Amino acid sequence: MKIFHDKYALAAIAAILIVSVVCLTDLVPEPSSDIEVTGVVTDVKRTQNGFTFVITDASGTATKCFHPEGSAEGSVCTVSGRFSDDGSILFANRVTVR
Numbered sequence: 001m002k003i004f005h006d007k008y009a010l011a012a013i014a015a016i017l018i019v020s021v022v023c024l025t026d027l028v029p030e031p032s033s034d035i036e037v038t039g040v041v042t043d044v045k046r047t048q049n050g051f052t053f054v055i056t057d058a059s060g061t062a063t064k065c066f067h068p069e070g071s072a073e074g075s076v077c078t079v080s081g082r083f084s085d086d087g088s089i090l091f092a093n094r095v096t097v098r
Helices: 007-026
Strands: 035-046 051-056 062-067 076-083 090-097
Antiparallel strands (some): 035 076
16 A cells, blocks of 8 residues: 555644544543532441431432441531442542531
8 A cells, every 4th residue: 555655644644643542532521529518417327338328408409428437317517529420429538527
Protein backbone atom coordinates (compact mmCIF):
# COMPACT_ATOMS: atom_id res chain seq x y z
CA MET A 1 0.00 0.00 0.00
CA LYS A 2 1.41 3.28 -1.10
CA ILE A 3 -0.44 5.27 1.58
CA PHE A 4 1.99 4.00 4.25
CA HIS A 5 4.94 5.24 2.21
CA ASP A 6 3.61 8.81 2.06
CA LYS A 7 4.85 10.80 5.07
CA TYR A 8 1.98 13.31 4.80
CA ALA A 9 -0.63 10.55 4.87
CA LEU A 10 1.06 9.01 7.90
CA ALA A 11 1.15 12.41 9.64
CA ALA A 12 -2.56 12.91 8.93
CA ILE A 13 -3.42 9.44 10.28
CA ALA A 14 -1.35 10.10 13.41
CA ALA A 15 -3.08 13.45 13.94
CA ILE A 16 -6.51 11.84 13.58
CA LEU A 17 -5.60 9.16 16.11
CA ILE A 18 -4.28 11.71 18.60
CA VAL A 19 -7.40 13.88 18.30
CA SER A 20 -9.60 10.78 18.69
CA VAL A 21 -7.81 9.71 21.87
CA VAL A 22 -8.06 13.21 23.37
CA CYS A 23 -11.78 13.41 22.58
CA LEU A 24 -12.46 9.98 24.05
CA THR A 25 -10.62 10.72 27.29
CA ASP A 26 -12.73 13.87 27.74
CA LEU A 27 -15.82 11.63 27.77
CA VAL A 28 -14.64 9.78 30.90
CA PRO A 29 -16.59 11.22 33.86
CA GLU A 30 -14.67 12.95 36.60
CA PRO A 31 -14.89 11.30 40.01
CA SER A 32 -17.68 12.93 41.93
CA SER A 33 -16.75 15.13 44.85
CA ASP A 34 -17.98 14.50 48.37
CA ILE A 35 -21.62 15.20 49.14
CA GLU A 36 -22.54 16.69 52.51
CA VAL A 37 -25.93 16.11 54.17
CA THR A 38 -27.08 17.37 57.58
CA GLY A 39 -30.15 15.95 59.26
CA VAL A 40 -31.73 13.62 61.79
CA VAL A 41 -30.56 10.00 61.96
CA THR A 42 -33.19 7.23 61.89
CA ASP A 43 -33.46 3.53 61.07
CA VAL A 44 -29.98 2.55 62.32
CA LYS A 45 -29.12 -1.07 61.45
CA ARG A 46 -25.96 -3.07 62.09
CA THR A 47 -24.45 -4.97 59.13
CA GLN A 48 -21.42 -7.26 58.83
CA ASN A 49 -19.22 -4.34 57.74
CA GLY A 50 -20.68 -1.43 59.70
CA PHE A 51 -23.97 0.41 60.01
CA THR A 52 -26.66 1.64 57.65
CA PHE A 53 -28.92 4.50 58.62
CA VAL A 54 -31.22 7.08 57.09
CA ILE A 55 -30.54 10.78 57.47
CA THR A 56 -33.43 13.16 56.81
CA ASP A 57 -32.50 16.77 56.02
CA ALA A 58 -34.55 19.94 56.70
CA SER A 59 -36.36 19.67 53.36
CA GLY A 60 -37.59 16.17 54.24
CA THR A 61 -35.29 14.34 51.83
CA ALA A 62 -34.24 10.96 53.22
CA THR A 63 -30.79 9.62 52.30
CA LYS A 64 -29.67 6.08 53.07
CA CYS A 65 -26.08 6.01 54.35
CA PHE A 66 -23.39 3.51 55.28
CA HIS A 67 -20.53 4.08 57.73
CA PRO A 68 -18.26 1.65 59.62
CA GLU A 69 -19.28 3.23 62.94
CA GLY A 70 -22.82 3.68 64.18
CA SER A 71 -24.64 6.87 65.03
CA ALA A 72 -27.32 7.28 67.69
CA GLU A 73 -30.94 7.16 66.56
CA GLY A 74 -32.46 10.65 66.71
CA SER A 75 -29.13 12.50 66.70
CA VAL A 76 -28.44 15.38 64.34
CA CYS A 77 -25.42 14.66 62.16
CA THR A 78 -23.55 15.96 59.15
CA VAL A 79 -22.52 13.15 56.82
CA SER A 80 -19.90 13.58 54.12
CA GLY A 81 -19.20 10.97 51.45
CA ARG A 82 -19.89 9.65 47.96
CA PHE A 83 -22.92 7.98 46.45
CA SER A 84 -22.76 4.44 45.11
CA ASP A 85 -22.69 4.02 41.33
CA ASP A 86 -26.45 3.52 41.24
CA GLY A 87 -27.07 6.40 43.67
CA SER A 88 -28.94 4.25 46.18
CA ILE A 89 -26.65 4.74 49.19
CA LEU A 90 -24.21 7.36 50.45
CA PHE A 91 -20.93 5.83 51.61
CA ALA A 92 -19.93 8.17 54.42
CA ASN A 93 -16.27 8.84 55.02
CA ARG A 94 -17.07 11.27 57.86
CA VAL A 95 -19.97 11.56 60.31
CA THR A 96 -20.05 14.57 62.64
CA VAL A 97 -22.59 14.72 65.46
CA ARG A 98 -24.02 18.23 65.95
